[in-house]
Amino acid sequence: MPVPAEALATLRQLLERPRRVAIVSHYNPDGDAVGSTLGWAHLLKAAGHHARVVLPNTPADFLDWLPGRSEVLCLDRSPDASLSTIRTSDIVFCLDFNRLDRIGGLEDAVRAVKTKVLIDHHQEPEEFASAAFSDTSASSTCQMVVEIAQALGWMEHIDQRTATCLYTGMVTDSGSFRFRSTTPQTMRIAADLLERGVDLDQVHNAISDTNSxxxxxxxxxxxxxxxxxxxxxxxxxxxxxxxxxxxxxxxxxxxxxxxxxxxxxxxxxxxxxxxxxxxxxxxxxxxxxxxxxxxxxxxxxxxxxxxxxxxxxxxxxxxxxxxxxxxxxxxxxxxxxx
Ligand SMILES: [Mn+2]
Structure with missing residues (x-):
């Protein structure tokens, strides 16, 4: 689905000058949640904004190696810093979920921030955002982040670290590119990320060989x-x-x-x-x-x-x-x- 023009215009306007941004995702964050929030944070920073990822609880440790993971705030580990980061943000980006009851203890703080932007691919979004990018046909939120980066003319900002985060979320949410939501466009975006230096071996080992x-x-x-x-x-x-x-x-x-x-x-x-x-x-x-x-x-x-x-x-x-x-x-x- 093409990136909606109206939401894009709002987003451009919101990001016209440097902003303090918090990026949140759902409870029990999975590969797409962590990959997309980190990828989007790297992009926003490269574009001159102050961006911080805040999650409602600590992600599974098989995602610990993702570039930027150590700077993520998790409400269960750092409650004060997590909530104050959200409260002092100009914009909260809501990635990979579409109802505010999906973000556990972050809900009230996020509700209280006036400007919220949704980027998500789940069905039937709640209407809480000033700008909503909702594409229920997208294979992952990571794919949508790349599509939005394309629309904003930000592809030059996607370096190896950013690409690694986004590729990882694409792999995990698409069942390694086998679910029906995987389209030629998904593959083109994955290919573009690979060209930016993603280490396939590293990603797949980290995702697959993690059993206890x-x-x-x-x-x-x-x-x-x-x-x-x-x-x-x-x-x-x-x-x-x-x-x-x-x-x-x-x-x-x-x-x-x-x-x-x-x-x-x-x-x-x-x-x-x-x-x-x-x-x-x-x-x-x-x-x-x-x-x-x-x-x-x-x-x-x-x-x-x-x-x-x-x-x-x-x-x-x-x-x-x-x-x-x-x-x-x-x-x-x-x-x-x-
Ligand atoms: Mn997802």
């Missing part, structure tokens, strides 16, 4: 003991309870990607992952082809996301949540025949 022994054992247990394959529904269901998570010394991020193993079984079109938390059950769905799991989760499990990858939640027990899911599933699948 506990995580691998939890994965082995999950696939062996907690995965149900329903060939007639072309669906795979995985559920994990608190007790099992404790047994394998669960750390945040350990179950990242588990749901994708279900979808990697030949012939499957839907994978569901249910994880019990102390006060709720979180649901991750992945699908292939035309099976809009974001709508399903929005309708039934207080969730949302993308058509082929979405999340939701349930206040019921793990067992009751899976039962409810199973009772709703046949109608959903019938409404979207393969």
């Amino acid at each position: 022994a506990d995580r691998l054992r939890l994965l082995g247990f999950t696939l062996q003991e907690r995965m149900t394959v329903l060939p007639e529904l072309r669906t795979v269901i995985i559920g994990l309870g608190q007790e099992e998570l404790k047994r394998f010394h669960f750390k945040q991020g350990d179950t990242e990607g588990f749901v994708n193993y279900g979808l990697s079984i030949k012939g499957m079109r839907l994978a569901a992952f249910f994880m019990e938390h102390p006060d709720l059950v979180k649901i991750s769905l992945r699908s292939k082809g035309d099976l809009p799991v974001d709508r399903f989760l929005k309708d039934h499990f207080n969730g949302g996301g993308h058509a082929n990858a979405a999340g939701g939640r349930s206040e019921l027990s793990l067992e009751a949540t899976v039962q409810r899911f199973m009772s709703l599933l046949p109608a959903f699948l019938q409404a979207h025949p393969a």
